[in-house]
Amino acid sequence: MSTDAKKVYIRSYGCQMNEYDAAKMADLLHAAGGYEETADPEQADLVLLNTCSIREKAAHKVFSDLGRLRALKDKGTLIGVGGCVASQEGAAIVERAPYVDLVFGPQTLHRLPQMIEARRALGQPQVDIRFPEIEKFDHLPPARVVGPTAFVSIMEGCSKYCSYCVVPYTRGDEVSRPLDDVLAEVAGLAARGVREVTLLGQNVNAWRGTADGDDGDGDAADFALLLECAAALPGIERIRYTTSHPNEFSQRLIDVYARLPKLVNHLHLPVQHGSDRVLAAMKRGYTVLQYKSIVRRLRALRPGLSLSTDFIVGFPGETEADHEASLRLIDEIGFDSSFSFVFSPRPGTPAANLPDDTPQAVKLQRLQQLQARIEANAQRISAARVGTVQRVLVEGPARRPGADGPELMGRTECNRIVNFAGPAELVGRMVDLAISEALPHSLRGELREPALAA
Ligand code: SAH
Ligand code: SF4
Ligand code: F3S
Helix, strand or coil, X not given: CCCCCCEEEEEECCCHHHHHHHHHHHHHHHHXXXXXXXXXXXXXXXXXXXXXXXXXXXXXXXXXXXXXXXXXXXXXXXXXXXHHHHHHHCHHHHHHCCCCCEEECCCCHHHHHHHHHHHHHHCCCEEECCCCCCHHHXXXXXXXXXXXXXXXXXXXXXXXCCCCCCHHHHHCCCEECCHHHHHHHHHHHHHCCCCEEEEECCCHHHXXXXXXXXXXXXXXXXXXXXXXXXXXXXXXXXXXXXXXXXXXXCHHHHHHHHHCCCECCEEECCCECCCHHHHHHCCCCCCHHHHHHHHHHHHHHCCCCEEEEEEEXXXXXXXXXXXXHHHHHHHHHCCCEEEEEECCCCCCCHHHHCCCCCCHHHHHHHHHHHXXXXXXXXXXXXXXXXXXXXXXXXXXXCCCCECCECCEEEECCCCCEEEECCXXXXXXXXXXXXXXXXXXXCEEEEEXXXXXXX
């Protein structure tokens, strides 16, 4: 690696798909231009802000960050804005911040090398935020593997159009990657030591593919089939996916839980609200009863299944009774964790125009109440793990050393971090740990013999 390699600084603001895109930008710029990543924008030849517009706060942050980066222009640093704000705002970003050189969307990030070249050759900012179907994946180099876990995008976009959400506008409609492409990527990762894959998409259970030998007239492959094929690949020990949607959570998908032990005992299934009235206004397309029915059928097959979710608090018109329905649902389901936020009106979405008379202070109070309720559940679930044996995929060194020197870190099926003392050779392996202590954000465990012989 030469020391005068060009450097790129990439900052991500959003969801796992946004982070996945950032990793792809780094891979692409490395393959096409020899760029190395740096954690310091001052050192970078190219600074990329991979933006998110899901809530107002995330979107605003971009412009304040851009203002600060402006000083770098004196050194000739190129500045690019990608992601979901770029997709929504397009050329307006350059109008507002004329020192921005590149504006690209989640579906055009593979064109970055050409855009950089065009910027240099033409001396003009380059803007390309189209949705050229799934072309992106055909232009990405193979992923660089870091550790035993990896993400694999199986689809792009979203066609659900929930009334509050920008994603269908920023990422376009749902487009699935072909089955063979996904499986080839997973197999390639497994061959390079990956043991756990997380299949990514805004609605992975809406994934549809054409199976081998299918001329397009036959039954399209569904997500249940994709999971079975991925689980059959040698080397893959664990499969996660995110995000799935309560709609299209088919009985076929539920049944897969009985057959595939590699499918983790944890599911992130965003519910958004506990009141049918609010769910309807959100255009989620299911009722609380339907959500509970999915969970009941899953837990009939997997009694210990842990569930995490997303909640939106303070949707326009939400009453105290609606809010209490969300609190009740938390206890009924026993959610293990949740991403929960106050509703943020987003330009261009139908919900942004709904009359909303709940004061922000009340909304914040409801949010705190909801988060405290989930946190109490999470603590109870963690405490109940003490004394059990948990299978953990060892990911690497622990962030902090233990009392007797460096430690290792792994994750349980339910995505809880466990720190424990053990030899570095265990990284990338599955080990059984006796859980000895539950801390607020992690567990402690002890290695059970004979871990190294496993
Ligand atoms: N596709 C997933 C989630 C995508 S966005 C799903 O449908 O469940 C991630 C989360 O951001 C959502 O689940 C929702 O809880 C939250 N979110 C989306 N738009 C929002 C808005 N306008 N205000 C507040 N939270 C929002
Ligand atoms: Fe947004 Fe709804 Fe699509 Fe999720 S399903 S990304 S919340 S529109
Ligand atoms: Fe944000 Fe776009 Fe993801 S809006 S949450 S980065 S899909």
